Amino acid sequence: MKSSDSVTGKRRIMNSLVSIAILTVQKCLRSHIFQLVFIVILFGNVFLILSLEGDGTAVGYFQILVSYTFSFTGYLLAFTAIWLGCFVAAGDIDKKQIQMVLSKPVMKVQFLLGKLAGVCLLQFVLLSLISVMIGLTLFAKLNRKNYPDHDIQRLRKNVLTASRRYSPLANTISTPARDELEEGQKRLIEIPIYTFKTWNFNKLPNLEKNDTLQLRYRMYLNSPNSDDQRSTQGIWWINNPLDKMYYPIPLVVHTGKIQEISLPAEAVSSTGELKIRYENQDQGTQSMLIPQIDGPFIFIPKSSFGNNYVRMVLMIFFKLIFSSIIGITAGSLFSLPMAIFFATSYLIIGVLIVFMRSTFPEISGSLNFLSQAACHIRMLVGYATIDLRQFYVTDLLMRGEFIELSKISIVFAKTIMIHGTLIFLTGSYFFQKRELGA
Amino acid sequence: MKMTKQYFCILCIFMMILPGLISTIHSKMNVIRTQNKLTTVEPLENAPPMMVVTTIMLGGFRGLLADILFLRLQNKKNSENFFEMVQLSEWIVNLQPRFTGAASFLAWNMAYNVSVVCKAPEDRWRWVNHGIKLLRDNALTYNLSDPLLYWELGWLYQHKIGQVLDDANRYYKVALAKEMHRIIGDGDEYFWNELSLAPLSSDQFLLALKNNRSAFEEILFKEKLTLDQLALHFRRDGKFSDSVSLKLRELNILKISDNYFRATWLRDEYRLDPALVSAVLEKYGYLDFRLPESHSLFWAHQGLKLAENDLHIKCERMIFQSLKTAFNSGKLLYFDGSNTVNTMPNVTLCDAVRNAYSDTMKRHGAGNYILSGYENFMIDAVIILYTFGLKEKAEQYLESLRDMPEISEKSRFNKALSAFVIDELSKDINNMSLENAQSTIQALILKAYQSICLHEIERANGFDMLARKVYKNYMSKMANEADINRRGLPEFQHLKVRMLQYFRSTIPENIQQVLDREITKFNQ
Numbered sequence: 001m002k003s004s005d006s007v008t009g010k011r012r013i014m015n016s017l018v019s020i021a022i023l024t025v026q027k028c029l030r031s032h033i034f035q036l037v038f039i040v041i042l043f044g045n046v047f048l049i050l051s052l053e054g055d056g057t058a059v060g061y062f063q064i065l066v067s068y069t070f071s072f073t074g075y076l077l078a079f080t081a082i083w084l085g086c087f088v089a090a091g092d093i094d095k096k097q098i099q100m101v102l103s104k105p106v107m108k109v110q111f112l113l114g115k116l117a118g119v120c121l122l123q124f125v126l127l128s129l130i131s132v133m134i135g136l137t138l139f140a141k142l143n144r145k146n147y148p149d150h151d152i153q154r155l156r157k158n159v160l161t162a163s164r165r166y167s168p169l170a171n172t173i174s175t176p177a178r179d180e181l182e183e184g185q186k187r188l189i190e191i192p193i194y195t196f197k198t199w200n201f202n203k204l205p206n207l208e209k210n211d212t213l214q215l216r217y218r219m220y221l222n223s224p225n226s227d228d229q230r231s232t233q234g235i236w237w238i239n240n241p242l243d244k245m246y247y248p249i250p251l252v253v254h255t256g257k258i259q260e261i262s263l264p265a266e267a268v269s270s271t272g273e274l275k276i277r278y279e280n281q282d283q284g285t286q287s288m289l290i291p292q293i294d295g296p297f298i299f300i301p302k303s304s305f306g307n308n309y310v311r312m313v314l315m316i317f318f319k320l321i322f323s324s325i326i327g328i329t330a331g332s333l334f335s336l337p338m339a340i341f342f343a344t345s346y347l348i349i350g351v352l353i354v355f356m357r358s359t360f361p362e363i364s365g366s367l368n369f370l371s372q373a374a375c376h377i378r379m380l381v382g383y384a385t386i387d388l389r390q391f392y393v394t395d396l397l398m399r400g401e402f403i404e405l406s407k408i409s410i411v412f413a414k415t416i417m418i419h420g421t422l423i424f425l426t427g428s429y430f431f432q433k434r435e436l437g438a
Numbered sequence: 439m440k441m442t443k444q445y446f447c448i449l450c451i452f453m454m455i456l457p458g459l460i461s462t463i464h465s466k467m468n469v470i471r472t473q474n475k476l477t478t479v480e481p482l483e484n485a486p487p488m489m490v491v492t493t494i495m496l497g498g499f500r501g502l503l504a505d506i507l508f509l510r511l512q513n514k515k516n517s518e519n520f521f522e523m524v525q526l527s528e529w530i531v532n533l534q535p536r537f538t539g540a541a542s543f544l545a546w547n548m549a550y551n552v553s554v555v556c557k558a559p560e561d562r563w564r565w566v567n568h569g570i571k572l573l574r575d576n577a578l579t580y581n582l583s584d585p586l587l588y589w590e591l592g593w594l595y596q597h598k599i600g601q602v603l604d605d606a607n608r609y610y611k612v613a614l615a616k617e618m619h620r621i622i623g624d625g626d627e628y629f630w631n632e633l634s635l636a637p638l639s640s641d642q643f644l645l646a647l648k649n650n651r652s653a654f655e656e657i658l659f660k661e662k663l664t665l666d667q668l669a670l671h672f673r674r675d676g677k678f679s680d681s682v683s684l685k686l687r688e689l690n691i692l693k694i695s696d697n698y699f700r701a702t703w704l705r706d707e708y709r710l711d712p713a714l715v716s717a718v719l720e721k722y723g724y725l726d727f728r729l730p731e732s733h734s735l736f737w738a739h740q741g742l743k744l745a746e747n748d749l750h751i752k753c754e755r756m757i758f759q760s761l762k763t764a765f766n767s768g769k770l771l772y773f774d775g776s777n778t779v780n781t782m783p784n785v786t787l788c789d790a791v792r793n794a795y796s797d798t799m800k801r802h803g804a805g806n807y808i809l810s811g812y813e814n815f816m817i818d819a820v821i822i823l824y825t826f827g828l829k830e831k832a833e834q835y836l837e838s839l840r841d842m843p844e845i846s847e848k849s850r851f852n853k854a855l856s857a858f859v860i861d862e863l864s865k866d867i868n869n870m871s872l873e874n875a876q877s878t879i880q881a882l883i884l885k886a887y888q889s890i891c892l893h894e895i896e897r898a899n900g901f902d903m904l905a906r907k908v909y910k911n912y913m914s915k916m917a918n919e920a921d922i923n924r925r926g927l928p929e930f931q932h933l934k935v936r937m938l939q940y941f942r943s944t945i946p947e948n949i950q951q952v953l954d955r956e957i958t959k960f961n962q
Contacts, residue, residue: 052525053524053525053528054521054524054525055520055521055522055523055524055525055564055568056524056564056568057521057564059521060520060521060524061521063519063521063522064521064522064525067522252920253557254554254555254557256555257518257555258518
């Protein structure tokens with residue numbers, strides 16, 4: 001009997017949540033600002049698709065279209081999420097409609113959760129529709145553009161494949177290459193003239209004989225910040241696991257530019273290991289510098305473009321959930337204009353605080369009192385806010401890089417599970433305390 | 439509710455009338471603006487609707503937006519996201535159409551900075567082309583009276599494509615030659631005068647067809663094409679389809695149609711107005727527009743009409759330098775594949791080059807660089823004219839050198855013509871530019887063929903050996919494969935075959951028979 005009561009209670013809670021969510025969706029759809037923003041998103045995307053031309057290549061066209069349309073859609077939908085969150089929560093409170101809801105056996109938290117679910121549901125539907133529209137239009141436009149075959153091949157190989165990135169093992173620096181250097185925040189590896197540096201990779205997947213893997217890297221002369229870059233000669237030596245010999249690939253490349261070369265699948269041992277080394281043969285007898293963030297990395301095709309596309313859309317959806325949480329929380333605590341001001345300020349501060357990092361990177365004894373205080377404030381605000389650009393993974397999709405589930409999970413856990421829940425619970429607590437009868 | 443509807447209707451009517459009213463007032467305002475010199479710039483003309491809307495809507499904020507786009511462009515360039523650069527550059531130019539300095543910088547950035555980081559020559563060429571298009575198709579549209587843009591455009595042709603500094607310069611030359619070849623064909627000389635007389639618009643073209651207009655429209659109807667679609671097909675194939683061509687020939691309107699479509703193509707896509715090209719050719723002599731120096735000269739000539747002070751000198755400098763290049767290597771013999779372009783001197787231009795130098799010196803004084811450039815040209819001219827058999831002209835040029843009061847080292851020229859040429863050649867042989875080496879070798883090969891026609895086989899062998907020596911000497915200076923690709927000569931045998939073809943086309947049939955008979959002895 002007790003368990004039957006509990007089930008009925010849970011069902012009642014769910015029913016009330018669903019009812020509030022449906023009412024919220026209806027209210028959102030009736031909002032003129034929402035309608036206006038939706039029309040702006042639709043027409044904006046149509047305008048972008050019609051007017052963007054790219055750099056004349058299929059890859060360039062694809063990249064600019066994906067980048068611009070999803071940035072535009074993502075940020076406008078995030079604005080809509082904030083607006084709707086504030087509008088449905090603060091609007092109900094300001095117009096006293098909340099009292100009708102709370103006169104029923106509904107808790108204030110349930111009210112907020114229902115509102116959040118409604119806004120998120122609407123955002124999800126909108127985002128899905130727009131993503132499908134962009135995806136279909138993109139491929140239709142690509143077909144109509146009649147790019148040459150080699151261009152389309154390049155697009156298929158470099159962008160329309162989701163390749164997983166493998167980093168070299170740490171502590172595999174071999175002599176005679178000199179130790180790593182530090183330049184600002186970047187760790188650099190220096191390869192003096194006529195010396196080489198070896199990198200080992202492991203846990204690479206088993207590949208078919210005809211498969212290829214891509215080696216991606218970027219090297220510099222003098223410094224990564226220097227504009228004085230030029231062509232250089234060098235040799236990549238690839239280890240053959242069968243005879244343990246290194247085989248050369250001589251190259252002339254332009255420093256400061258990302259380079260990509262294809263390696264045969266046979267270079268990977270049966271245990272998934274790969275050894276490569278670079279020998280510096282620069283004609284100007286200068287050292288080469290490779291920042292660790294610039295590789296070398298190995299890329300191996302992992303999944304389809306569609307899979308990657310869905311993952312990118314999912315990340316945008318997380319951004320919308322987070323924006324909705326901020327909007328609902330602000331709306332539950334303040335009047336509509338104040339709530340919008342608060343929510344947008346919170347997100348803008350989250351973005352701007354990132355730029356303070358270069359000015360106040362770390363606390364050290366050499367800083368004066370004011371700088372130390374600024375540093376502390378920067379760190380504190382950094383913990384309390386979220387940079388919306390964390391959700392931006394479109395560049396990975398454009399480069400054909402696989403969007404790892406681990407990355408998605410970390411962003412989800414950090415932003416929504418920790419930050420979002422904390423903000424929502426704090427808001428709910430103050431909302432419980434808030435006197436709504438006045 | 440009823441009231442709201444009435445208000446709505448009134449608003450709609452008002453909104454419909456408003457643009458008409460604004461248009462009238464706007465035109466008047468523009469006239470007042472120009473007459474009273476209220477602003478420093480002229481009102482925009484020829485701007486597309488989208489640009490007019492953004493210009494008016496954004497007002498003063500256009501500058502701010504352009505700044506943001508500029509920062510993004512620099513940021514994207516540093517992070518190697520080049521795919522946005524063309525779009526951003528276009529937007530910046532459209533937002534600030536009068537800021538020609540920005541357009542020049544953006545074009546230079548794409549043509550020089552971005553192109554060199556690309557490995558494949560076709561990618562490099564795409565970026566050089568983007569730079570050219572930004573200046574020619576965007577910036578120039580709104581700033582037809584800005585000489586700087588003409589000069590910058592000419593510089594891209596003269597320096598980026600024409601010089602041998604870029605590893606992919608040969609690819610650029612071949613790509614340009616291929617593009618222009620599709621429009622102006624492969625004849626030794628193209629009749630620009632005929633093109634300049636072609637109708638300027640579709641209406642004029644249809645009027646020019648006179649009685650054949652309805653027959654022409656019937657052809658379009660049968661082919662299921664509009665005039666614009668026919669133009670697109672013409673540009674795609676470089677000619678009319680066989681069926682259209684046959685019907686136009688039957689009506690005797692093939693020539694006028696062909697001229698109209700080619701002239702429109704040149705004007706629309708390359709901004710080369712045949713009338714202006716004709717004027718340039720009339721002034722300087724025949725130039726092959728498949729070669730970059732002809733383009734640089736054309737654009738410098740357009741800039742010169744508007745330029746003042748320093749820019750005037752720069753335009754004049756570009757003109758005499760381009761003419762000099764055209765004199766040294768302005769006759770296109772052939773181009774092939776993606777990397778082979780072979781030229782020979784266009785000796786008919788020698789007086790034009792000389793006049794261009796003289797005119798500049800008269801106007802701006804004989805500064806050191808102009809005088810030394812002139813002296814070098816005159817020496818080259820004497821050698822080339824002599825080696826190409828124009829001894830009288832060469833003698834005349836040498837005489838002029840001797841008479842030049844500004845030249846200090848006169849003893850160098852106080853020799854007999856042949857002694858002077860041999861001395862200069864032996865001096866130059868170790869320090870020859872690509873153009874000089876090529877023209878010298880070609881001249882020696884020509885001499886060899888001329889000797890064959892005169893049954894002087896031994897003399898021909900002598901010239902041939904000398905040509906081989908110059909060739910070997912020049913090629914021995916090549917440091918590596920990349921150097922050969924950048925400024926190397928084609929294979930010697932290749933040069934000989936091409937010169938033989940050229941020589942055969944210049945001699946009468948009976949001499950050709952002698953040549954064919956004697957050449958076997960020569961080859962032995």
